[in-house]
Amino acid sequence: MTDVAPVGERRQLAPPVDDSGALGWIRRNLFSSWANGITTVVLIVAVGWILSWFLEWAVFTANFTAASGSECRAQGACWAIVGEKWRYIFFGSFPYEQHWRPLFAVIAMLAMLILSSDRRMWNWRLIVIWGVGSFITFLLMFGEIHLPLSLFLFVALAVGAVGLILRRNIGAAGEMNAYRALAAIGLAGLVLRIAGILPAWSLAIAPLSYVETNLWGGLPVTLILATYGLVFAFPYGILLALGRRSELPLIKGLCVGFIELIRGVPLISLLIMASVMLPLFLPSGVTFDKFLRAQVAVILFAGAYIAEIIRGGLQSLPKGQFEAADAMGLNYVQKTALIVLPQALRVVIPPLINTFIGFFKDTSLVLIIGIFDFLNTANQALVDPNWAGFPGEIYLFAAFIYFIFCYSMSRYSKRLEIELNRGTRR
Amino acid sequence: MRNTVLAAAIGLAAILPTHRAEAGPTLDAVKARGQLVCGVAATAQGFSSVDDKGKWSGLGVDLCRAGAAAIFGDAQKVEFVPLDAAKRFPALQSGEVDVLASNSTFTLTRDTALGVDFAGIYYYDGQGFLVARKLGKRTTKDLNGVSICLQPGTTTEANVVDYFQKNKMAFKVLPFDKVEDMRKAFFDGKCDTLTADLSNLYATRVAYAPNPNDFLVLAQAISKEPLALVVRHGDNQFADIVRWSLFAMIEAEEYGITSKNVDQAAAMDHPLLKRMLGVTPGMGKALGVDEKWAYNIIKQVGNYGEAFDRNVGPNSPLKIPRGLNMLWTQGGLQYAPPIR
Amino acid sequence: MFNKLTAAGIAAATLIGAAGAAHAGKELDAIKARGALICGVGTGTAGFNLADSQGKWRGLNVDVCRAVAAAIFGDAEKVKYVPLTAQQRFTALQSGEVDLLSNNTTWTLTRDTALGFDFTGVTYYDGQGFMVNKKLGVKSAKELNGATVCVAPGTTTELNLADYFRANKMQFKPVVIEKADEIRAAFFAGRCDVYTTDASALAAVRVANVPAPQKAEDYIVLPEIISKEPLGPVVRHGDNQFGDIVTWSLFAMLEAEEYGIDSKNVDQMLKSDNPTIKRILGVTPGMGKALGLDEKWVYNIIKQVGNYGESFDRNIGKDSILKIDRGVNKLWTKGGLQYAPPIR
Amino acid sequence: MAVEALGSTPRVRVVPWNDPVVRGWVFQIVVVGLVGALAWYLVSNTMDNLARQKIASGFDYLGREAGFEIGDTMIEYSPASTYARAIWVGILNTLRVAVLGIILSTILGTFLGIGRLSPNWLLSKICEWYVEGFRNVPLLLWLFLFYKLISEAFPGPRQAISTLWGSVFLSNRGLYFPVPMADPIHKWMAVALLVGILGAIMQHRWAKKRQEATGQPFPSISAGIGVALGMPIAVWLAAGAPSSMSWPALKGFNFEGGTVIQPEFTALLVGLVLYTSAFVAEIVRSGILALHKGQSEAAAALGLSRGQAMRLVLLPQALRVIVPPMTSQFLNITKNSSLAIAIGYPDLVASINVTINQTGQAIENVLLIMAAYLTVSLSISAFMNWYNKRISLRER
Structure with missing residues (x-):
């Protein structure tokens, strides 16, 4: 791009450089100019140095099998601590012999998330998936x-x-009667x-x-x-957004203020408010589970x-x-x-x-x-004095797990963005 | 819009009231009345007794004065109501008195069923023995085979029986129905030993013995009689003031603050003293009294050691040794939680 | 999609909610109705409150909770433990999240008054001390001028520390981290020269928490005790009956030790002729009624939890790894401060 | 509702319950009433709880003696200071880390964002993996990791790593380095710096005007830096160059003298900057990508180098796209600095946390936290909105 010929001068251009094949790729992408070439060399040296140091520590001199922390204390990384602590990191203080329960709970949630990511499921099936999955x-x-x-x-x-409002003027008479019956039974009951x-x-x-929530920990939490947090925040976020767009000044003010x-x-x-103050807001004697309080805070925030x-x-x-909707005679809801x-x-x-990745x-x-989420259990795993002194190993492991989750979700979101845009790009 | 949010947040902060100023019912009543009404034992030498001019003195009396000093800044704003044993709790419950310093033992039943709260032990008492010096007995373990003057059917008797049985010692009982008869019998030499609470024995020795030095109170106690201040259930703030007035006196002794050096102490750059004496504010507010509360107590009443020595200890006729009532740092039981 | 998600949301909300709100009235009634005492304990100090790998809580503070449960329900296991950090403990108690705090909380004037609490007794007479690495060659706390000190925030410890250095005209730099584990880790990693907390906890940390390549012997506890820390259980102002039960459960453990009643001989002691023992153990009725409890309340405490001495020895004393000397926590008859008013 | 008023037909008189305006107001009043009732319910419960348990309330405690020491303060503070001052120390510490974090992560993030667009494959891949690596792992984890690494990897003060001929010491107590002794001339040097900066700005305006008029470029940036730094140096020299320094030296337990960057601060700042710069990089990249390809082609056609094209043509235009999302990143840095509490840096939340514990007054203190952050957040967004308006296209 930089070697543009001055205007008004004709020059015999060199034949185009062969930029096919591996060599061509390298030339095009790594050594397209002098500055580029120097950058490449410097980066290769730097990356090589860091990688070799890291691999030396993490692989070649690492200990994978030590039985206790003191055996592990050599040169390299001590991955044995991960082997020792992984169950605690994943499941926290959930009763040890029952660890299959949180494991399957995690699998169920992952299945829910994966199924929901399939666009073919974006209809009534979602409700079934989430109902059954949550249960x-x-x-x-x-x-x-x-x-x-x-x-x-x-x-x-x-x-x-909901049926009565949404299907008004649209639903068949029988259907509407069913809604009326349901609403009447529910209300009377x-x-x-x-x-x-x-x-x-x-x-x-x-x-x-029964396992109470203060024993829950790790990945399921x-x-x-x-x-x-997201599921509940979603309908409530929609209401807030509609409120903020509303032309009713009081509603709009409330929503803007809150947001x-x-x-x-x-x-x-x-979180401090939820954990420390929420109980003071409620009548005396009414208390909420600590876990639920944190969940409420996350929902409010989300x-x-x-x-x-x-x-x-x-x-x-x-x-x-x-305008079209108005012309059809639909009401606001x-x-x-x-x-x-x-x-929308x-x-x-x-x-x-x-946003979900963020949360x-x-x-x-x-x-x-003081809730034992995945990072907290990882942190607690470091407390054991027999295995003290390996924060790098544990944190890298935890970071790796977080990375897998967040990275795959962000890839999915990117792919979805392209797919969804395809429809509008006419 | 954003300004509105901020304004709303500040507004929310502003509507939170400061209601610590509102005091408990007892404190309000005391303040309105202008003096503290304190129930004391009718005559218990060293603990509460009144002289010819109607001036009360004693350890219990001093504690009431401490309460008045904390509340009013004036230790004299107390009215003393002499009460006998049977009347003291009803008088407290009915509100006739605000606080009892009437040598009442802290026990489970009183703490729970009577609707009262015990607010700090000012004297660790216990049942002991008075013997004639010439008998040569020096500890309770020496009492094997003695004859004891007793009122039958009292806890005093039960304690003696327990103690002698436990230590496999023999004894003989001379029963009396009236205290005066029993006392006379002992000083007449009809029995070897008289048993009652230690504080009582010291007082008895001074008041009734023909020659007090011929008699000896054995130091060991065979039962626990913690004498405590008593307030009504339910008004925690007032109870706190009574309790911490006592603790302030104990704490002052621990830090060596007396009625004489309290002014110098207040001028010292020592965080603990500054906080206690109200130079650094906070404690008084927490209690709902003036920040100078502890200063006033110590200045006008003295620390616990001074009050003890003056009323029952070496500077009094009773000459009761401190014993269990020494500070915890000197091997006794008197211990105050930190004032902070 | 909106409706479907909402419906799913409501369903899930109620599922979570199933373990949620519970309503209560007066405290003792509420506890009885709930069927368990909710006890706020610390997040883990060996000997005082620590959950083992099976999640079973042990320690002196835990035994107080168990004693209260034994008094109320006749079953020391009917306790739900809520681990609380220093920051959470007071609001957890104020808000009713826990019935009782047995959390190495120092009894102070402000807490007794402005926080709306009642201290129901002293489980352990403690004092604040300093621990340093032996390599520093420090022999006395007076030599600590200029030191960096690791301390947990929001505790009397932090205040005493500042007071002590002020009173002795010395300087220090604090390193404060909320979580006890983190602050210890920072100390053992050498981030600070000094670790300060209650002397008992220092002993516990020195025995149980020194990370592997270092040894307990690498650290010394300095002789100075710079404060009084009477540690005791705390209840809310308001329900005196429940407060009395907590008070007297602790006193009962002390009284039992004084009269030589322990978990092994308590059954024989039931046959004792001693009127005091008969009264304590409920053979002569009256005491339980006064507290609103079963007459066997002390028997249940002693049988299931043990007397104060047993609990002390088992958790922090001679039968534990901490080997803390009874010191001022001996019974008053043996020269200590532990004294219970008579159960009468 | 938005469309209700669209048709400009004259209003027809309708029964009140069918009149959209009336219905709107009724609906609003009901909703506001419900929200108000909920608020009243919560507040009355709170008051009831506080009163019943005799928990102290109000802001009186702010004037009381705090009694605790703070390890890292920018202003004079001792345990004898008040709670209000302790909280103020916390606010200043929060602002310090937030301002530094915003500046550093903007710089680093911009370089990373441009790096991702580099024609050099290796550079762009490294930048990409940096971005993916940092933003897909929680910030708190990074903070823990950096803090543990600093406190465990560096030696104690007695074995401190000493560099630059024994003037700079690196240990697990932080980085100690010498600073000039306090001298009255420093005040005048600060004044000179301000004057210099003003001068640099005026110089820059002049250069811009000249360039617009004559097309002559002027190295206004380097000249500006020269002016801004030259002024205080000139003052310093004029005062006889007072150069006594306070050198850090091992005394007792720690280094004394000099000044120190504490590990807690370092870990927090490094974590915040590395994490946030990954997001900034993405914003910068998409801002540049959003520009029409013609812009870079035109710049190239004018004979500008890639660097010049980036600095003079692309970035200024991309700023319009970049600034709004950057605002939210700046807010994030400020809010995320509250994670300091996990690693013991005494920021606002940490100060207030201790205060909550010592006073037991949670509600007042949490309100203070919220008010303080709201103020900072609103100021940042106000400033960024002003800036956004300034740089936005002036349509003529």
């Missing part, structure tokens, strides 16, 4: 699950109500339940021994906090960020879509849920995945309030 995950983690009667009633009411006429019955599913407040403070302050992303998606929609959101969300999926990493902050 399996929490059943494995808790060991027992109680589904109270009010939950069923609430779900009936919610399904009925809930009223009776609150009045104390219906008993506090709950469906108990308890095939395994990180995955649950990040995944469910800016949350985005202006560090996650740590929310919601504000997701709202901003979704707002971007909403803004990118052409006006004609709104129908317009939003059936026309606007499906299109499609645009924001890649940035959402990037996957940010959940590591919960270690500051």
Whole structure:
């Protein structure tokens, strides 16, 4: 590019350099100019030096099999500590002989995530996948699950109500009657339940021994906090984004205030608030599980960020879509849920995945309030005085695991971005 | 919009009240009344006794004065109500008195079922023996085979029986129904030893013995009688003031602060002393009293050692040795948690 | 997609929520209804509170929790332990997340008053000390001018440290990290010259936490004790009945030691003629009723947890790896400070 | 709702429950009422809890003596100072690490971003792997790693690595290096520096104007640096070059004299900069990629070198795309500096954390944290918005 001939002068150009084949590739990409050539040589030397030093430490002089820390204390890395501690790092203080439970819970969650990444699943199947997957995950983690009667009633009411609003003027008469029935049963049941006429019955599913959340640790905790943080923050982020775009001044003010407040403070302050202050906000005697409190903080935090992303998606929609929806005679809810959101969300999926990567990493902050996420268990593995003094090994191992997760997700998001753009690139 | 957010945050901060200023009911009542009402034992020499001019003195009395000094900055703002053993707890429960310094033993039943709180042990007492010096007994272990003047059916008797049985010693009991008879019998030489709480024995020796030096109180206690200040259940702030007034006196002794050198101590550049004496503020506020509370106590009442020596110790007729009531640093039990 | 995700969300929320909120009334009633005592303990100090590899908590502080559970339920195992950092402990107690804090908390005026707490007794009379590497050649705390000191933040330890250096006109540089593990690691890595905490914990750390190539003998604890640290269980202001139970559970362990009752002979002791012992062990009824407990409350504590001396010896004393001397924590009859008012 | 007013047909009178304006207000009042009720519920619970347990509240504690020492302070502080001052020390420490972090990660990130676009395959791959490596692992993990490496890999003060003829010492206590003794002339040197900077800016404006008028370039950057640094040096020389230095020397336990960069600060700054620069690099890269290809071709056609093209043509235009996402990265650095607490750097959160513990007043303190960060965040975004407006295309 730099050897452009001066204008107005004709010159006999040299024949084009052969840039095919390996040699050609090297010439084109590494030695295209003098400066480039020098850069390449310097970099090769530097990288070579670092790599040889690293490999010497990490592979050639490393110890993979020592039985205790003191045996390991030679020149190179002590990977034996990873061999010794990996189960603790992955599963924390979950009862040792039951480690298969968090293992399968992790597998279930990964399966959920992988299945959801397939675009063919982006329909009613998602709900089934997440329902079943979450049930399996929490059943494995808790060991027992109680589904109270009010939950069923609430779900009936919610399904009925949502159906009634969304399918108004669209659904067949029979379908609408089904929604009405569901909503009526749910509402009546809930009223009776609150009045104390219906008993506090709950469906108990308890095939395994109960494990409380303060014994949970490691990878499942990180995955649950990040995944469910996003899942719950999602609807609430949508509401915030719609609120921020609303023309009603009070609603808009509330949403803007909330979003800016949350985005202006560090996650740590929310976590401290959740762990330290939340109980003071509630009536005396009402307490929440510490894990759930951290989850609430993550959700609050994620919601504000997701709202901003979704707002971007909403803004990118052409006006004609709104006008067309109005022309169809749809009400606000129908317009939003059936026309606007499906299109807006499609645009924001890649940035959402990037946000998810961010939360996957940010959940590591919960270690500051004493929850044993993956980074915290890795940290705890260093405490054992018999195995003290190998922080590099443990942290590299943990970093490697984090990297695999985040990198694969970011690759996926990039691929998806290209795929989704293909449709709009006409 | 962003300014609104900030304003809202500051506004939220502003509506949080400062309600520590609002005091507990007892403290309010005491302050409104202008004096502390303190229940004391009617006559317990060295602990609470009144002279001809109506002036009260004693260890328990000094503790009440300390409370008044903490609350009002004036140790004289106390009214003493003499109470006998049966009336003291009802008087406290009914609100007739604010605090009891009436030689009440801290026990489980009183702590729980009576609806009172024990706010600090000011004297570790215990049951002991008074013997005639000429008998040659020097410790309780020497008492094998003695005859004992006793009131039957009391815990005093039970303790004696326990102790002698446990140590496989023989003894003989001379039962009396009335204290006066029993005392007279002992000084008349009808029995070898008289048993009661140690503080009581010292007082008895001074008051009734024909020649106190002919009699000896054996140092060892065979039971525990921790005498504590008592307040009503439920008003934690007032209980805290009473408790920490006592602790301040103990702490002052530990750091060598007396009524005489307290002014110099307050001028010293020592973080602990500064904090305790209110030069560095904070403690008074936490208690809900003036920052000079501990200074006032020490200046007007003295530290625990001074109060002890003056009322029951070497400078008093009783001459009770400090024993268990020495500071923890000197082998006793008197220990105050840090004032910080 | 929105609806589907929402529905999935609600379902999952309730699943998590299944282990969530619980409502309670008065404290003792709430504990009884819950069927377990929730006890806030430290995040791990050998001998005082430490979870072993099976997740079973042990230590002197843990024994206090167990004693209270034994008194209330007749079963020392009905305790749920919540490990709390120094920062979390007070709000956890204030908010009702735990019923009781047994966490090596120093009894001080401010905590007793402004924080809204009651200290229910002293489980261990401690004092703050210093540990240094032997190589430094330091023999006394007075030689520590200019040292870098590792200390946990937000503790009385941190305040005493500043007071001590101020009072002795010395300078120091603190290194403060919230988590005890991290601060110890920093000390043993040589980030600081001095590690300071309660003397008992120093002994524990020296025995249990020195990382492998170094040995316990490489470190010495300096002779100076710079503060009083009466460590005791803490409850909220408000429910005096529960506070009394905690107080007297500890006193019962002390009283039992004084009367020679231990977990091995407690069954024989039930047959004792001694009226005091009969009263303590509930053979003569009254004490349990006064506390609102089963009459066998002390029997259950001693049988399942042991008396104070047993607990001390087992966890931090002569039968433990720490081998801490009883010192001022001996019974008052043996020259120590541990004194329980009579159970009567 | 946005479209409700689109049609400009005259408003028809409708029954109130069908009037969108009325419905809108009713809906708003209901929502605000619900939110208000929730807030009232929470606040009243809190007050009730505080009152019932007699927990102290209010901000009075700020004036009380803090009683704890802080290891790394920029202003005078001792345990006898107040809590307010301890918190102020924390805020300054947060600002110090945030400002340095923002500057360094912008520089490093820009180089990395340009490096990724280099025609040199190796350079661009290295930059790519740097970016992927750092941004796909949690920041907290990097902080732990760097802190542990510093405290375990470097020797103690007595075995400190000494370089530059015994003037600089590197140990696990930090990096000690000599500083000039405090001298009254320093104040005047600072004034001179300010004057120099002002001069440099004016000089730059003049050069720009001349270039626009005559096309003559002027090395305004090097000249500007010369002016800015020359002024204080001139003052220093004029004052007789007072050059007494405070040298670090091993005394007792630690080095005394000189000044020190503490390991906690180093670990935090290095972690923040390395992590954030990966994100900055991506922003810079996509900013440049967003430019039309014609821009670089035109620059090349004008005979500019690649460096000149980047500096004079591409980056200034890319800035318009780069600045908004950079703002959020700057905010992230500021907020992420709160992770300091995990490795013991005494920032705002750490100071307040200790205060919470000593006073037991969590609510007030957490509100303080939030207010402080909000203030900083809002100032940063206000500044960046102002800057963004300044550099945005002025459409004529």
